[in-house]
Structure formats: C-alpha cells, structure tokens
Amino acid sequence: xxxxxxxxxxxxxxxxxxxxxxxxxxxxxxxxxxxxxxxxxxxxxxxxxxxxxxxxxxxxxxxxxxxxxxxxxxxxxxxxxxxxxxxxxxxxxxxxxxxxxxxxxxxxxxxxxxxxxxxxxxxxxxxxxxxxxxxxxxxxxxxxxxxxxxxxxxxxxxxxxxxxxxxxxxxxxxxxxxxxxxxxxxxxxxxxxxxxxxxxxxxxxxxxxxxxxxxxxxxxxxxxxxxxxxxxxxxxxxxxxxxxxxx
Amino acid sequence: xxxxxxxxxxxxxxxxxxxxxxxxxxxxxxxxxxxxxxxxxxxxxxxxxxxxxxxxxxxxxxxxxxxxxxxxxxxxxxxxxxxxxxxxxxxxxxxxxxxxxxxxxxxxxxxxxxxxxxxxxxxxxxxxxxxxxxxxxxxxxxxxxxxxxxxxxxxxxxxxxxxxxxxxxxxxxxxxxxxxxxxxxxxxxxxxxxxxxxxxxx
Numbered sequence: 001x002x003x004x005x006x007x008x009x010x011x012x013x014x015x016x017x018x019x020x021x022x023x024x025x026x027x028x029x030x031x032x033x034x035x036x037x038x039x040x041x042x043x044x045x046x047x048x049x050x051x052x053x054x055x056x057x058x059x060x061x062x063x064x065x066x067x068x069x070x071x072x073x074x075x076x077x078x079x080x081x082x083x084x085x086x087x088x089x090x091x092x093x094x095x096x097x098x099x100x101x102x103x104x105x106x107x108x109x110x111x112x113x114x115x116x117x118x119x120x121x122x123x124x125x126x127x128x129x130x131x132x133x134x135x136x137x138x139x140x141x142x143x144x145x146x147x148x149x150x151x152x153x154x155x156x157x158x159x160x161x162x163x164x165x166x167x168x169x170x171x172x173x174x175x176x177x178x179x180x181x182x183x184x185x186x187x188x189x190x191x192x193x194x195x196x197x198x199x200x201x202x203x204x205x206x207x208x209x210x211x212x213x214x215x216x217x218x219x220x221x222x223x224x225x226x227x228x229x230x231x232x233x234x235x236x237x238x239x240x241x242x243x244x245x246x247x
Numbered sequence: 248x249x250x251x252x253x254x255x256x257x258x259x260x261x262x263x264x265x266x267x268x269x270x271x272x273x274x275x276x277x278x279x280x281x282x283x284x285x286x287x288x289x290x291x292x293x294x295x296x297x298x299x300x301x302x303x304x305x306x307x308x309x310x311x312x313x314x315x316x317x318x319x320x321x322x323x324x325x326x327x328x329x330x331x332x333x334x335x336x337x338x339x340x341x342x343x344x345x346x347x348x349x350x351x352x353x354x355x356x357x358x359x360x361x362x363x364x365x366x367x368x369x370x371x372x373x374x375x376x377x378x379x380x381x382x383x384x385x386x387x388x389x390x391x392x393x394x395x396x397x398x399x400x401x402x403x404x405x406x407x408x409x410x411x412x413x414x415x416x417x418x419x420x421x422x423x424x425x426x427x428x429x430x431x432x433x434x435x436x437x438x439x440x441x442x443x444x445x446x447x448x449x
Contacts, residue, residue, distance in 0.1 A: 063394050064394065131405060134286070136286040137283070138286045240302030240305075241305065242305065
C-alpha cells in the first residue's frame with residue numbers, strides 16, 4: 001500500500017523533494033546571513049563580547065565627568081504622555097502600600113534604620129526636567145522631584161569610597177550603579193513626577209532618577225538600598241545590557 | 248619568456264585597513280539594524296540583523312566600534328601623513344565626477360590603470376570616508392549624549408543624532424553596494440586589494 005502510494009505519487013514526491021532541497025538551500029543562505037544569531041550564541045564569541053562589555057564599563061567610567069550636568073529643559077518640553085516602560089505590562093504594575101512602606105538601608109552605611117515616606121518627604125527636595133533615554137533608542141523628557149541622592153547617602157552615613165550602590169525593588173527588579181554616578185548632583189531619589197506624587201506606573205513610592213544613565217539604570221519601586229564593594233549586577237545587566245550604561 | 252609588468256596599486260596599510268574595515272562595517276551595520284529594530288525611526292524594520300536581540304546587538308556594536316574607530320584612525324592618519332589621500336583622491340572636479348558617473352551607467356567607465364582612481368571613484372571613496380566619520384561622530388553622541396553634549400549640539404542633540412546616524416548608515420550601505428557592483432564588473436580589481444599589485448594595461 002505504501003509502496004504503491006509512493007510509486008503513484010512519485011512525481012509529486014520528487015517535486016516535494018526538490019522544493020525541500022531548494023528551501024534548505026535558501027535557509028542555508030539565510031543562515032549564512034543570519035549567522036550572527038548563531039555566532040552570538042557560541043561560547044567563545046560570548047566570552048569575547050562580555051569581556052568587551054567589561055572593557056566598555058571601564059572606558060565609560062573614565063569618560064564620566066562627575067561635574068558635567070545633563071541638559072535641563074523648560075517644562076514646555078515635557079513629553080506628553082510620558083511613556084510607561086518595564087519588563088512587564090502596564091496592568092501588572094506593583095501596588096505598594098505607602099502607609100506601611102519602609103525603605104530599607106544596608107551594606108556599608110553607618111545608620112541602617114529604615115525610612116518611612118513622611119521622613120523621606122521631609123528631606124530637602126529638588127526638581128529637574130531632563131531627558132530619559134531608553135536603551136531601545138527612544139527618549140522622553142519628564143519632570144522629577146525628590147532628594148539629591150548624594151544628600152541621602154550622606155544622611156545614612158554611607159561609605160562614599162565604596163564602589164557600588166545596589167537597589168532592590170518591590171517588582172523584583174534590581175540594579176546597581178557606580179559611586180561617582182550615585183554622587184552626581186543630578187542623581188535624585190524621586191518621589192514626585194510632574195509635581196504629583198509618583199504614580200504606580202512611574203515607580204511609587206520612589207525611583208532613582210539618573211539623567212546620566214540609560215533608563216533601565218533608573219530603578220522604580222525601590223524597596224532597599226545598599227552600599228557595597230561587590231558589583232551586585234542587575235536584572236537586564238545580567239542578561240547582557242552593558243552594566244555602566246552611562247550617558 | 249614573456250615578461251609581465253606589475254604595478255603597485257595599493258599600499259600595504261591601505262589593504263590591511265580596507266579588510267579590517269570590511270569586517271568592522273559589516274558588524275556595525277548589521278548589529279545596528281537590530282538596535283534600530285528595538286525602536287524603529289521609520290515605518291519598517293530590518294528583516295535580518297546581527298545579535299539575536301537588543302542586548303546581543305549592543306554588545307556587538309559596542310565591541311566592533313573600537314575596531315572601526317581604531318582602524319579608521321590608522322587609515323586616515325596614514326592617508327593624510329603619507330600623502331596617499333592627496334595623491335589618490337584629489338583633485339575632485341564636480342563636472343568630472345558627473346561625467347564619470349554617467350559613463351559608469353553606460354558601462355564605459357575607464358579604469359585601465361588600477362593605480363589611478365577616476366573621478367567617480369574619488370568622489371565615492373571620499374564620500375565613504377566622510378559618511379563613516381559622520382557615523383562615528385553621531386554614534387558618540389548617541390552613546391554619550393551628556394559627555395559629548397558639545398558634539399550633540401552640532402548634530403541636532405540626541406534625537407537629531409539618531410537620524411544623522413541612520414542616514415549616514417544608509418549612505419555607507421549605498422556606497423558599499425555600488426562599490427561591490429563595480430568590483431564584480433571589473434573583477435581584476437579584486438585580487439589587487441590583496442596583493443597590492445596589478446598587471447600593467449597594455
């Protein structure tokens with residue numbers, strides 16, 4: 001039965017095979033063109049690319065001028081509406097209970113007491129209208145208000161000679177930054193967006209606003225801050241985005 | 248025995264930097280397409296690209312940029328210091344360029360002496376150097392918009408630099424495609440880019 005079928009259908013089978021062969025040839029060509037995908041997955045290539053990314057961290061650390069300010073804009077330049085962006089959809093945004101919230105502080109700091117929101121709101125507040133640049137390429141201008149992060153680090157008695165500041169967030173996000181950027185005058189622990197209490201989608205109860213770094217280095221829903229000499233990595237950084245990602 | 252006359256057409260530095268540049272530009276352009284796809288400027292995406300996803304493409308882009316820039320500095324440094332640019336690329340007369348481009352489309356472009364570039368070639372090679380320089384400059388603005396703000400103010404700041412970067416890439420791709428097509432039409436130019444020499448036209 002099978003044999004008969006095959007004989008009967010021989011021309012079609014041959015055609016099919018020809019077509020398959022052609023298709024395979026085409027995919028071979030496509031593979032050659034797309035070999036980047038395969039090439040990228042190869043372990044030796046991966047090692048070189050990651051080593052280059054660490055080299056780029058050092059190059060950017062060297063290029064970073066701790067006194068150079070990111071451009072500030074008039075409020076008329078603010079992007080409306082300011083885009084939402086996270087590693088999840090907007091309807092999955094975490095809701096933090098502000099009344100019971102306490103910001104944890106740890107690592108190389110003298111004063112490890114937690115902070116309530118009213119205590120944080122009582123710190124000297126500053127505002128900035130700056131450009132947020134996403135690693136994807138788009139950018140948007142927004143207004144954030146909060147306390148200078150350097151001021152906060154001094155208040156908690158952070159070891160300012162330590163290398164890194166790490167962040168753990170209520171949405172399971174995590175990231176870390178270099179100390180020179182943490183102490184940059186425009187790096188801000190932000191509680192407000194566009195003069196309103198930070199809405200959930202923009203990171204309630206607080207985000208770290210860093211106009212000298214790409215957007216994903218600006219953690220939202222921060223729940224814990226710690227100072228350390230071991231690089232804590234980050235959610236995207238551990239998957240391949242460059243760690244320093246400075247502007 | 249017949250003697251073959253060989254003439255030197257490409258100095259060693261030019262040949263080495265040419266082939267390194269081929270690798271660097273190929274990586275930069277294809278990984279750049281993947282980066283473009285993450286947030287397209289226009290109503291299309293590139294069907295194939297290098298890196299698999301944005302982070303992979305950025306790793307390729309930020310690794311190969313050192314190759315492109317380092318190699319470019321050696322090439323331009325050599326070209327200026329040795330007089331190579333002056334000898335081979337200058338002078339460029341706009342009318343001669345137009346004439347040679349027209350001739351090229353008619354398939355009658357003279358390129359018998361491989362050691363001399365015709366006006367269309369001079370214009371194309373110089374344009375490629377300029378386009379790559381614009382790519383590097385606008386790339387610096389995109390990579391470090393705060394640290395290179397002074398450069399950004401010349402290129403339309405961050406958002407302007409994205410367009411400059413895109414169109415400079417398009418110019419490079421166009422020039423490279425024409426270049427490769429011309430090499431296919433005049434195949435004896437190809438081995439000379441390795442050996443540096445060519446048979447004297449008789």
